[in-house]
Amino acid sequence: xxxxxxxxxxxxxxxxxxxxxxxxxxxxxxxxxxxxxxxxxxxxxxxxxxxxxxxxxxxxxxxxxxxxxxxxxxxxxxxxxxxxxxxxxxxxxxxxxxxxxxxxxxxxxxxxxxxxxxxxxxxxxxxxxxxxxxxxxxxxxxxxxxxxxxxxxxxxxxxxxxxxxxxxxxxxxxxxxxxxxxxxxxxxxxxxxxxxxxxxxxxxxxxxxxxxxxxxxxxxxxxxxxxxxxxxxxxxxxxxxxxxxxxxxxxxxxxxxxxxxxxxxxxxxxxxxxxxxxxxxxxxxxxxxxxxxxxxxxxxxxxxxxxxxxxxxxxxxxxxxxxxxxxxxxxxxxxxxxxxxxxxxxxxxxxxxxxxxxxxxxxxxxxxxxxxxxxxxxxxxxxxxxxxxxxxxxxxxxxxxxxxxxxxxxxxxxxxxxxxxxxxxxxxxxxxxxxxxxxxxxxxxxxxxxxxxxxxxxxxxxxxxxxxxxxxxxxxxxxxx
Amino acid sequence: xxxxxxxxxxxxxxxxxxxxxxxxxxxxxxxxxxxxxxxxxxxxxxxxxxxxxxxxxxxxxxxxxxxxxxxxxxxxxxxxxxxxxxxxxxxxxxxxxxxxxxxxxxxxxxxxxxxxxxxxxxxxxxxxxxxxxxxxxxxxxxxxxxxxxxxxxxxxxxxxxxxxxxxxxxxxxxxxxxxxxxxxxxxxxxxxxxxxxxxxxxxxxxxxxxxxxxxxxxxxxxxxxxxxxxxxxxxxxxxxxxxxxxxxxxxxxxxxxxxxxxxxxxxxxxxxxxxxxxxxxxxxxxxxxxxxxxxxxxxxxxxxxxxxxxxxxxxxxxxxxxxxxxxxxxxxxxxxxxxxxxxxxxxxxxxxxxxxxxxxxxxxxxxxxxxxxxxxxxxxxxxxxxxxxxxxxxxxxxxxxxxxxxxxxxxxxxxxxxxxxxxxxxxxxxxxxxxxxxxxxxxxxxxxxxxxxxxxxxxxxxxxxxxxxxxxxxxxxxxxxxxxxxxxxxx
Numbered sequence: 001x002x003x004x005x006x007x008x009x010x011x012x013x014x015x016x017x018x019x020x021x022x023x024x025x026x027x028x029x030x031x032x033x034x035x036x037x038x039x040x041x042x043x044x045x046x047x048x049x050x051x052x053x054x055x056x057x058x059x060x061x062x063x064x065x066x067x068x069x070x071x072x073x074x075x076x077x078x079x080x081x082x083x084x085x086x087x088x089x090x091x092x093x094x095x096x097x098x099x100x101x102x103x104x105x106x107x108x109x110x111x112x113x114x115x116x117x118x119x120x121x122x123x124x125x126x127x128x129x130x131x132x133x134x135x136x137x138x139x140x141x142x143x144x145x146x147x148x149x150x151x152x153x154x155x156x157x158x159x160x161x162x163x164x165x166x167x168x169x170x171x172x173x174x175x176x177x178x179x180x181x182x183x184x185x186x187x188x189x190x191x192x193x194x195x196x197x198x199x200x201x202x203x204x205x206x207x208x209x210x211x212x213x214x215x216x217x218x219x220x221x222x223x224x225x226x227x228x229x230x231x232x233x234x235x236x237x238x239x240x241x242x243x244x245x246x247x248x249x250x251x252x253x254x255x256x257x258x259x260x261x262x263x264x265x266x267x268x269x270x271x272x273x274x275x276x277x278x279x280x281x282x283x284x285x286x287x288x289x290x291x292x293x294x295x296x297x298x299x300x301x302x303x304x305x306x307x308x309x310x311x312x313x314x315x316x317x318x319x320x321x322x323x324x325x326x327x328x329x330x331x332x333x334x335x336x337x338x339x340x341x342x343x344x345x346x347x348x349x350x351x352x353x354x355x356x357x358x359x360x361x362x363x364x365x366x367x368x369x370x371x372x373x374x375x376x377x378x379x380x381x382x383x384x385x386x387x388x389x390x391x392x393x394x395x396x397x398x399x400x401x402x403x404x405x406x407x408x409x410x411x412x413x414x415x416x417x418x419x420x421x422x423x424x425x426x427x428x429x430x431x432x433x434x435x436x437x438x439x440x441x442x443x444x445x446x447x448x449x450x451x452x453x454x455x456x457x458x459x460x461x462x463x464x465x466x467x468x469x470x471x472x473x474x475x476x477x478x479x480x481x
Numbered sequence: 482x483x484x485x486x487x488x489x490x491x492x493x494x495x496x497x498x499x500x501x502x503x504x505x506x507x508x509x510x511x512x513x514x515x516x517x518x519x520x521x522x523x524x525x526x527x528x529x530x531x532x533x534x535x536x537x538x539x540x541x542x543x544x545x546x547x548x549x550x551x552x553x554x555x556x557x558x559x560x561x562x563x564x565x566x567x568x569x570x571x572x573x574x575x576x577x578x579x580x581x582x583x584x585x586x587x588x589x590x591x592x593x594x595x596x597x598x599x600x601x602x603x604x605x606x607x608x609x610x611x612x613x614x615x616x617x618x619x620x621x622x623x624x625x626x627x628x629x630x631x632x633x634x635x636x637x638x639x640x641x642x643x644x645x646x647x648x649x650x651x652x653x654x655x656x657x658x659x660x661x662x663x664x665x666x667x668x669x670x671x672x673x674x675x676x677x678x679x680x681x682x683x684x685x686x687x688x689x690x691x692x693x694x695x696x697x698x699x700x701x702x703x704x705x706x707x708x709x710x711x712x713x714x715x716x717x718x719x720x721x722x723x724x725x726x727x728x729x730x731x732x733x734x735x736x737x738x739x740x741x742x743x744x745x746x747x748x749x750x751x752x753x754x755x756x757x758x759x760x761x762x763x764x765x766x767x768x769x770x771x772x773x774x775x776x777x778x779x780x781x782x783x784x785x786x787x788x789x790x791x792x793x794x795x796x797x798x799x800x801x802x803x804x805x806x807x808x809x810x811x812x813x814x815x816x817x818x819x820x821x822x823x824x825x826x827x828x829x830x831x832x833x834x835x836x837x838x839x840x841x842x843x844x845x846x847x848x849x850x851x852x853x854x855x856x857x858x859x860x861x862x863x864x865x866x867x868x869x870x871x872x873x874x875x876x877x878x879x880x881x882x883x884x885x886x887x888x889x890x891x892x893x894x895x896x897x898x899x900x901x902x903x904x905x906x907x908x909x910x911x912x913x914x915x916x917x918x919x920x921x922x923x924x925x926x927x928x929x930x931x932x933x934x935x936x937x938x939x940x941x942x943x944x945x946x947x948x949x950x951x952x953x954x955x956x957x958x959x960x961x962x963x964x965x966x967x968x969x970x971x972x
Contacts, residue, residue, distance in 0.1 A: 039585060043805040045578065046565040046587060046684040048719050078801050080848070082825055089804020145809070274848035276857060279691035279798055281720050 002206040003241065005234055006214075007163035007199060011176050012154050013186045014127070014194035015058045020151035021126045022049030022092065027153075029192045033132070033146035041129075041151045043087030048280050051076075055153040056284060058185035059099045059124055060294040062155060065183050065301055066119050068103025070291060076124075076281045080274040085129035085145050093156075095275040098123035099284065100155075105179065106303055107171040108321055117172050118160030127152040149193075155185070161200065161211065166230035170223050173197055177223075182302055182327045190221045197226055202247065203237045212237075213247040217254050217261055229254035233261050305330055313343035322351045328366040339376030342383065349375060353396050370399045377406035391415050391463050419466040421473070424457070427465065428473045431456045442478055450474065491650055491704040492731075495552040498545055505545070505555025509538035509599050512557040516601065516648045523624050525633075525642040527562045528570050529602035537599040544597060552707045552731075554597030559652040561640050562603040563610055564590050564695070565684040573686045574606045574618035577806045577813045577832030587684025588716045589653055589695045596711035601649050605639030608834045609803065610660055610688040612636050613906045616897055617836040624893070625667060626965040627931055631890040634664030634906075640698045641668040645965060651699035651708045657688050658791050659885075659910025661696045662922035666885035666934020669924045669963060671951065672698045673705050675944045677917035678723035680709075681716030689798040690721075692791075692914040701961050702923065702951035706730035709944065725942055733945045734952040739773030741950065742878040746781045749883030749909055749936075758933055761926040762884050765935045768957055769882075769950070777878050781870045786863045787912040792904060793847050793860035794915070799837075800844025806832060839900065868916045875940045880950055884909055885922040885934030913938050921947045924960045932963075 020027055023040035040047045063070045077095035100122035106114045129147035157176055163169045177195055180186040188195045202214035217233060220226045232254075237247050251270070252261040300308075302324045309320040309330075323333045333350055337343040354375065358368060378395050381387050387395060387410060398409035410416055418424055431453060432439055442449040457470045497503055513531050520526050534557065541555035565571045565583035572578045586594065593600070607617040615623040615638025623638040625631040626646040633642040637654030641664035644652050654661040656674035665672025673696050680695040687693060695712060699705040710731065715724045745766060750759055770776055808814035808828025815827035833841070847856035874881060886906055896903040913920040918941060922934035935954075939947045955961045 042810055044583065044811065045571070045573070045581065045686040045805070046583065046585075048683050050718060050720050080801050080804060082804065082807060084807075084809050084821065087805060087810060089807060090801050272850045274801070274845065274850075274853075276797060276801070276848055276853070279689075279721070280687075 001242070003203045003238055004206045004208070005164055005201065005203055006161045006211060007165075007169045007201045007230065008161035009159045009163065009169060009173060010198040010200070011157045011159075011173060012196045012198075013157065013176070013180045013188065015055055015153040015155055016184065016186055017052060017054045017058070017153055019052055021052050021055050021124065021153035023151050025151065029189075031148050033144070033148060035148065037129075037147035037150055041087065041147050043089075049092060049278075051281060051284065052153065055124055056099065056286065056290075057294040058153075059122065059155055060286065060291050061183050061185055061298060062122055062157070062180065063100035063103065064291065064295045064298060065179055066100075066103035066105050068119065068122070069101035070099070070286060071097060071101055072286060073097060074099040074123075074284045074286070076278045076284070077275045078278045079125075081271045083128065084143070085131045085147070085150070087129065087147060087150055091126060091128060092278055092281070093125035094123035097283075099286070105172070105175050107168065107175050108317075109171070110167060112317060115162075115168065117162045117168075117175075120158045120160050122155050122157045125154050125156060126150070127154050155180075161202075166227045166234070169199065169230055170227050173223060173226055178302055178325060183298055193221060196221050199226065199230060199233075201230060201233050201237070203234065203241055212241075213249050215247065215249070215261070216251045218251055218264065220254055225254055225256050228256075228259055229261055232259060236261065299327055302330075309333075313337060313347065315344065315347050319347045319351055322355070323347060326365060328364065332365050332368070332372050335372035336375050336379070339372060340379040340383065342379065345379055345382070346375075349379060349396075353393060357396075357400055369402060370396070374399050374405060381406050381410060385417060385419065385466060386410065387415055387417050388463065388467055390458075391417065415464060417466050418461055418464045419469060421469055424461070424465050424469050425473055427457050427460045428470065428477055431460060432477055439478065450478070453478065490701060491556055491699070491707045492552060494556060494650070495554065495707075498541075498555045499550075501545070505538035505541040505599060506535060508555065509534050509557050509601070512601055512649055515646075516643075519646055519648060520643075522629055523626060523642050523646055523648075524621050525605055525623050525639040525646065525648060526559070526602050527572055527574060527605050527618075527620050527639070530569055530600065533569070534599050534601045537594070541597045541599060550597045551711075553593065553711055555599060556597075556651075557599045557601050557649050558593065558708070559601050559604045559640060559643055559649040560590055561606050561637050561652065561654050563606060563655050563686045564603075564653055565686065566590055566600070566603065569603065571603065571686065572619070573609050574620055575608045575832065575834070575837070576619045577829075578686075579619065579813065581812055583684070585684055588681035588718060589712045590684065592711050592714075593653070593708070598708075598711065604637075604643055604652055607636035607638065607660075608837050609686070609799070610636040610655055610657055610693075611799070611836050611840055613659070613663060613903050614891070614893075614896065615639065615664070616893065617834055619834060622893055625890045627669060628890065630892055631931070632667065632893055634667035634886070634890060636660040636664075637672075637698060638664045641665055641670060641672070644668070644670050644698050644700060647964065651697060651704055653708075653712070654696055654698045655685060655688075656694055656696050656910075656914065656920070657692045657795060658914050659907040661698060662885045662910050662920055662934065662936060663907060665698055665922040666924075666936075667890040667932060669927070669932030669961075669965070670698055670700055671702055671705050671921070671923050671955075671961060672696065673702075673709060673921040673944065673947060674913070674919060675709060675713060676723070676919045676942050677914075678721050679725075679919070679942065679944065680712050680714075681719040681722045683716055683718040683722075687798075687802040689795040690802060691798060692795060694914070701955055702921075702948050703731070703734055703955075706734060706948045706952070709948070713944070723942070728945045730945050730948050733949045736949050736953075737773060738769055738950055738953050741769070741774040741880065742777055743769060743774050744777050744779040744874050744878030744881045746779050746784065746874070746881060746883055748781050748784045754884060754887060755928075757928040758884055758887070758889070761928060761933050762882075762935055765925040765954060765958075766882055769954060772953060772957060779874050779878060779881070781867075781874060781912065783863065783866045783870050784912050787867055787915055788904060788908055790860040790863035790867070791907075791911045791915060792843065793856045794864065796840040796844030797848050797857050797860075798844070800841045800848065803833075803837065803841055808832070836900070864915045867912050871912075871916045871918060871938075871940075879939075880943075880946060881938040883936050883938075885936040886910070889928055889931035889933060909936060917941070919944050919947055921951055923951045923954060924963065926960055927963065
């Protein structure tokens with residue numbers, strides 16, 4: 001039987017604020033355990049939470065970016081459960097009235113088409129702390145609690161079950177990741193846990209409109225793992241269903257080492273969270289003024305920018321999409337395009353050599369050793385034919401390792417293109433003289449041999465000969481003139 | 482009578498201190514000696530802090546010598562052991578917090594410190610403020626200074642007994658369902674629970690956050706006005722604290738009650754009420770009318786629902802608020818837990834008393850999936866109806882009067898086996914907490930030698946009016962001047 005996969009994602013993104021959501025303690029990553037936890041984060045008796053307005057501002061920016069309904073009033077609720085890293089015995093979250101209501105985002109499918117994915121809601125909550133077990137304390141059987149992360153502001157973004165494949169799920173997660181970084185509300189750092197994904201997944205017979213029983217895979221912290229976990233889970237559920245079995249509703253864990261999902265707890269063991277409105281916090285009232293102020297400095301959003309890039313610069317959808325992967329990338333591109341006056345040339349270099357180099361060094365565009373101005377310097381020399389595209393690659397390598405600007409590198413490495421016809425002609429003559437067999441073949445009609453001559457001339461000139469001049473001269477000379 | 486300066490008000494003492502007729506050190510030493518002499522019979526203090534008190538008195542004397550300080554500078558008071566005090570144990574009368582020393586002061590405490598009040602120590606209470614008799618304390622029950630076989634009321638019973646017995650001039654209390662007003666009534670003193678949000682809850686250990694409010698127990702309305710003045714006002718550390726200016730409570734105390742519209746809810750003076758209590762309440766209302774107030778009979782039709790609604794909302798919140806007492810970070814931890822569940826279960830099992838456990842269980846139940854709508858949500862709807870009752874009433878009247886409690890102080894142990902009978906003692910006080918309104922209790926004529934309280938309920942932020950009416954009543958009568966005899970205290 002053909003099965004349809006139904007996936008919904010819950011994404012926890014850590015909001016970029018100096019202090020925690022309900023206390024003045026800092027949020028920097030990597031501090032010594034419990035050095036960034038104040039009496040409020042520790043849940044000491046008598047302490048009270050006070051909402052950090054910056055957190056609401058971030059949520060409102062996100063809501064605007066996904067065109068969401070933003071209710072005037074949202075309410076913080078307590079989610080009650082016991083765990084040693086949850087200091088108060090409850091997590092302050094939002095339940096019935098989240099700060100961001102229904103919205104949507106478009107994802108780019110592999111066939112180039114767009115698909116709209118519904119966002120059910122996005123709500124604010126505090127993070128819990130972290131338990132540190134035996135491996136930290138040796139074999140003594142002790143566990144420790146680090147509450148530095150307790151109270152870190154999170155925005156939980158819940159999608160509709162609109163995703164139909166691991167590819168779509170990854171595209172959606174990447175889209176949300178792009179967006180939260182773009183609008184500056186999160187650093188999206190997945191290694192540091194600033195962006196974590198829970199995936200709900202079920203299968204149903206193709207054509208059915210009722211949902212199958214789902215499993216939830218918790219705390220996935222890379223796009224690759226998301227893809228693998230979903231693939232594994234689809235297979236697992238399909239095997240069960242095709243054997244006539246039933247999928248049990250449960251929470252599962254993805255083990256990247258074994259590439260499998262494992263049961264964490266079943267529905268029966270699930271907590272009853274006893275949500276109720278937190279009486280220590282007043283309802284949050286958000287008016288048009290607040291929204292206007294919070295979103296006044298929102299940058300042009302990625303979808304709009306991608307469309308504009310395609311339109312304004314005549315770029316392919318794929319290039320436009322790559323160049324709007326992050327705001328830093330888009331800025332880099334626009335500066336470079338403006339500097340050299342040829343957007344497509346700029347796009348080619350950025351999505352080509354630069355992207356490859358960044359990728360290889362695992363660097364973000366913001367940390368690129370080649371600045372837009374540096375790249376422009378190189379592109380200008382291509383445009384004025386001082387160097388060929390091929391030689392330009394060498395100049396780029398020089399730029400990357402910090403040998404100075406393009407002109408300095410061209411001069412130092414002696415890479416300037418030879419456009420002097422006389423100089424090229426002597427090389428051409430020499431090559432023709434040295435390869436009589438190939439000349440004969442060419443003249444007998446084997447046009448392919450022409451490439452061989454070009455290659456030889458370029459080789460002799462160490463790539464510096466102007467290819468146009470080489471072509472012309474070769475054509476003339478081989479024709480027997 | 483007890484060897485204390487009878488009828489001397491905080492205002493008068495402040496004047497004497499300022500005139501250097503006595504020093505705060507002398508006054509403080511006197512009160513510490515009184516605690517030493519009488520508190521073994523009352524058990525009204527959990528912790529007495531003589532060194533800190535004398536140091537604070539010396540600091541107050543220095544301020545006074547410089548001609549600085551206000552009406553509370555150098556005045557000995559006490560704090561209910563629910564308010565966190567930096568460096569001094571704050572137990573909430575629970576074994577759970579027997580070893581807890583907060584690294585901060587509650588806002589109410591720090592404001593009183595700034596005002597120069599001298600804290601003598603921390604007063605006994607019902608465990609986590611859950612109780613109406615002060616019998617749930619881990620440190621044992623408090624005795625009523627009027628009759629030591631009787632309860633002082635609760636949960637601020639230690640504060641009420643200490644003030645009544647003259648062991649301090651005033652004390653802080655908290656009122657979640659009547660915990661200031663009912664013990665004030667049982668002990669024959671004046672107690673005020675201001676509007677929800679009038680005083681900061683920062684550093685006040687939470688029982689039911691949406692109902693808890695700090696207030697004052699004192700010997701007169703005028704004394705209470707001085708203390709409340711120092712405690713009240715906006716605090717950015719408490720989101721539910723009201724950003725409303727605090728009027729000068731003392732200036733309005735002498736306004737005449739002429740033209741004051743008094744509402745008497747028929748539900749509060751029902752035929753079921755003890756006729757002797759009804760009679761002394763009527764007597765006080767009559768006195769106010771003689772002073773020019775007009776009586777209106779009103780109705781609060783949903784008041785009968787207040788106790789059941791309260792015993793859903795308060796336990797719900799307490800079940801969540803008390804979850805942090807898990808033995809992991811502070812407070813009592815059981816010995817040698819075998820695993821995490823054992824750590825939780827035994828720490829909480831050993832740390833909490835029966836009444837606290839009962840309310841945690843009720844609260845957990847009413848919030849659980851499947852029961853939330855039937856209990857918690859329904860109770861919140863009743864709460865709205867009760868608020869609306871009051872708003873209708875305050876469209877017609879300026880103040881609502883009635884008894885504070887349906888009985889006088891009952892015998893120790895009389896209701897401990899029947900929690901519902903205990904809960905019903907708060908039947909007249911609970912609705913103001915559900916509505917967030919200010920309430921007050923002042924002594925009227927005693928019944929069978931035991932104090933009775935008249936309850937005054939005002940509209941939001943009408944504390945000044947409550948204090949004014951109570952003060953006028955106290956200017957025209959001497960009920961509030963009655964004191965338990967030393968003989969009674971020793972019997």
